[in-house]
Amino acid sequence: MDDFLVFENVSKSFGKVRAAADVSLTIRRGEFFSLLGPSGCGKTTLLRILAGFESPDSGRVLLNGRDITQLAPNERKVNTIFQSYALFPHLTVAQNIAFGPQIAGWPRAQIREEVDKMLHLVQLTDQAHKRPDLLSGGQKQRVAIARALINKPQVLLLDEPLAALDLKLRQRMLIELDLIHDEVGITFVYVTHDQGEAMSLSDRIAVMDKGRIEQIGTPAQIYEAPRTSFVAAFIGDTNFFEGQVVELLGGDYSRLTVEGFPSVECFNDNKLNVGDLVYLSIRPEKFRISRERPEPAPHVNAVQGRVADVIYLGSLTKYWVRVQDYRIAVWRPASRFLLDENPITWNDEVWISWHGDDSFMLERYSESDEKLMEAPPEQVGDPNGHGAAKP
Amino acid sequence: MKRSVIPLLTTLFVLVFFYLPIVVLVVNSFNASRFGGTWEGSTLEWYRMLFRETSVWRALRNTLIIAVGATFASVVLGTTAAFALHRYHTRLQRLHYTLIYTPLVVPEILMGMSLLLFFVAAGFELGLFTIFLAHTTFCISYVAMVVLARLQDFDFSIIEAAQDLGAGWWTTAWRVLLPLLAPGLAAGGLLAFTLSIDDFVITFFVSGPGSTTLPVRIYSMIKHSKNMPMINALSAILLVVTFAAVWGSQRLTKESHA
Numbered sequence: 001m002d003d004f005l006v007f008e009n010v011s012k013s014f015g016k017v018r019a020a021a022d023v024s025l026t027i028r029r030g031e032f033f034s035l036l037g038p039s040g041c042g043k044t045t046l047l048r049i050l051a052g053f054e055s056p057d058s059g060r061v062l063l064n065g066r067d068i069t070q071l072a073p074n075e076r077k078v079n080t081i082f083q084s085y086a087l088f089p090h091l092t093v094a095q096n097i098a099f100g101p102q103i104a105g106w107p108r109a110q111i112r113e114e115v116d117k118m119l120h121l122v123q124l125t126d127q128a129h130k131r132p133d134l135l136s137g138g139q140k141q142r143v144a145i146a147r148a149l150i151n152k153p154q155v156l157l158l159d160e161p162l163a164a165l166d167l168k169l170r171q172r173m174l175i176e177l178d179l180i181h182d183e184v185g186i187t188f189v190y191v192t193h194d195q196g197e198a199m200s201l202s203d204r205i206a207v208m209d210k211g212r213i214e215q216i217g218t219p220a221q222i223y224e225a226p227r228t229s230f231v232a233a234f235i236g237d238t239n240f241f242e243g244q245v246v247e248l249l250g251g252d253y254s255r256l257t258v259e260g261f262p263s264v265e266c267f268n269d270n271k272l273n274v275g276d277l278v279y280l281s282i283r284p285e286k287f288r289i290s291r292e293r294p295e296p297a298p299h300v301n302a303v304q305g306r307v308a309d310v311i312y313l314g315s316l317t318k319y320w321v322r323v324q325d326y327r328i329a330v331w332r333p334a335s336r337f338l339l340d341e342n343p344i345t346w347n348d349e350v351w352i353s354w355h356g357d358d359s360f361m362l363e364r365y366s367e368s369d370e371k372l373m374e375a376p377p378e379q380v381g382d383p384n385g386h387g388a389a390k391p
Numbered sequence: 392m393k394r395s396v397i398p399l400l401t402t403l404f405v406l407v408f409f410y411l412p413i414v415v416l417v418v419n420s421f422n423a424s425r426f427g428g429t430w431e432g433s434t435l436e437w438y439r440m441l442f443r444e445t446s447v448w449r450a451l452r453n454t455l456i457i458a459v460g461a462t463f464a465s466v467v468l469g470t471t472a473a474f475a476l477h478r479y480h481t482r483l484q485r486l487h488y489t490l491i492y493t494p495l496v497v498p499e500i501l502m503g504m505s506l507l508l509f510f511v512a513a514g515f516e517l518g519l520f521t522i523f524l525a526h527t528t529f530c531i532s533y534v535a536m537v538v539l540a541r542l543q544d545f546d547f548s549i550i551e552a553a554q555d556l557g558a559g560w561w562t563t564a565w566r567v568l569l570p571l572l573a574p575g576l577a578a579g580g581l582l583a584f585t586l587s588i589d590d591f592v593i594t595f596f597v598s599g600p601g602s603t604t605l606p607v608r609i610y611s612m613i614k615h616s617k618n619m620p621m622i623n624a625l626s627a628i629l630l631v632v633t634f635a636a637v638w639g640s641q642r643l644t645k646e647s648h649a
């Protein structure tokens with residue numbers, strides 16, 4: 001039952017561009033699943049393969065246990081909300097919504113009833129007889145949603161549905177989408193390059209880069225325990241330090257060396273061994289910052305530095321602390337009343353500290369491997385037109 | 392600021408040179424004088440004469456048969472050509488574009504001659520059918536250009552949306568593509584129709600005995616100028632019809648842009 005929608009080793013290339021590289025993933029029934037990644041990473045391509053507008057070079061797509069790879073778009077119980085909405089300009093709102101049911105040959109009375117229900121769901125009952133070009137962006141968006149949902153698809157595909165809306169409207173639609181998902185209980189596959197949208201809406205997220213899936217997990221898993229440096233850097237802000245594991249301690253902790261730091265203890269759940277080269281990643285909000293040296297405690301690391309920059313944002317103060325050659329970002333939430341204190345400011349000597357549980361290590365490869373990772377062979381279609389020279 | 396009188400003068404000249412002859416023609420079609428020049432009282436005699444002249448009616452019938460046929464054929468072929476041009480961007484398509492575009496700029500007399508040579512060489516009997524073929528040939532180009540312009544700002548994700556909502560190929564064409572392209576097709580069709588109706592040069596080359604069209608007939612009536620005022624009457628009628636067609640096609644063009 002959990003293998004509701006399955007991508008099996010799906011690959012797709014456009015000329016030399018690999019838009020999907022051996023993608024395998026499983027989406028559960030009723031889930032709000034997001035495909036998240038930078039522009040051009042292949043999100044839309046995966047969605048179009050699912051909708052039937054592209055056919056993969058290899059691999060299969062299964063819906064409810066049935067192989068749908070070769071089915072035409074109109075033969076799939078899957079509906080799409082297009083980035084440009086793609087409403088029919090010659091039909092009214094109500095006629096747009098009724099399009100699918102009419103094609104499917106529902107009885108007239110039932111169509112009218114369902115259209116009314118949908119208009120009500122997306123709060124467009126007053127606009128039912130307007131043409132789409134008279135509607136605002138948010139209203140068009142809701143027509144597109146209603147037009148898709150009325151067909152009771154097994155999966156609803158949304159390709160950056162909020163990208164064309166302004167910030168305020170986007171936040172409102174975000175909440176509405178969430179409510180609609182709860183109400184209809186249909187599986188949503190949501191494409192976005194906006195991590196905020198993905199984090200706030202999704203049950204699970206697949207982070208993509210260059211046609212590959214980098215990590216699949218709940219928003220919290222992806223934020224707190226990214227598995228690759230790409231994910232760590234793409235989701236939220238983080239500080240990276242290069243280090244090396246020197247000792248395995250009890251309780252899944254490891255000791256590592258980071259140049260310019262006293263010895264660092266970090267939680268090690270990636271099963272790294274002594275001698276492994278790693279990136280140590282610490283998110284800015286995980287640090288504590290203080291004038292005095294913090295009390296030593298188990299697994300708590302501390303390092304001294306000088307404040308290089310301060311930005312006061314009200315609810316948050318952002319510090320950049322110079323330690324050796326590093327400029328470390330430290331976010332400090334205003335959880336206490338700040339005016340009483342003697343606030344930390346520019347050029348102050350400070351201590352920053354963090355608990356070993358709050359940082360994570362990602363495997364780093366040797367220098368030459370590192371170059372390979374930055375320019376993988378998939379990136380043949382680079383702007384200079386050179387193929388990636390394999391060393 | 393002092394306004395220049397030059398635009399006003401230009402406008403006046405255009406009005407005088409362009410519309411005055413037309414006005415004279417229309418007025419003369421009601422003039423009782425056989426040679427025009429002086430006004431000798433109003434009459435509908437020329438119109439009456441015109442309606443009795445069977446050769447004119449035969450020519451008109453020929454013209455309409457050809458125009459309707461050429462319009463239909465060129466709308467179908469021109470639209471498919473426009474789709475091909477819009478959809479694919481290969482080197483072959485660039486050649487295709489040039490081939491479609493060329494008839495718009497080639498002198499008519501050249502086209503008429505070459506078509507005549509071709510028909511004769513191919514052993515076609517000159518007549519209605521050859522005129523129909525010739526008209527279709529140049530009308531395709533006009534229709535293709537009009538429809539292509541319409542396709543440039545056509546949002547093809549709408550087609551995908553229709554398929555996504557369960558429509559097959561025919562349903563999509565019928566319920567989405569056709570309604571949205573209809574104004575463009577109608578504009579192209581009207582253009583083809585008017586071009587075909589008043590074409591003289593090409594028709595003159597490729598027509599045969601018994602296939603005289605109206606423009607050719609008018610020409611020969613002028614040449615054997617017995618009945619000048621009758622031609623005035625005919626021209627006045629043609630004028631009204633043409634204006635109506637142009638007005639209609641502009642209405643359609645505007646509507647589709649709104």
Ligand SMILES: Nc1ncnc2c1ncn2[C@@H]1O[C@H](COP(=O)(O)OP(=O)(O)OP(=O)(O)O)[C@@H](O)[C@H]1O
Nearest residue numbers: 014017018019038039040041042043044045046193
């Ligand atoms: N029809 C196509 N022809 C050629 N290349 C294509 C085509 N569709 C996509 N691509 C290429 O495949 C890659 C992935 O494209 P895709 O549209 O899936 O990216 P995306 O993740 O949706 O990006 P964005 O966030 O910009 O929408 C891109 O490099 C793109 O240029």
Ligand SMILES: [Mg+2]
Nearest residue numbers: 043044045159
């Ligand atoms: Mg995209």
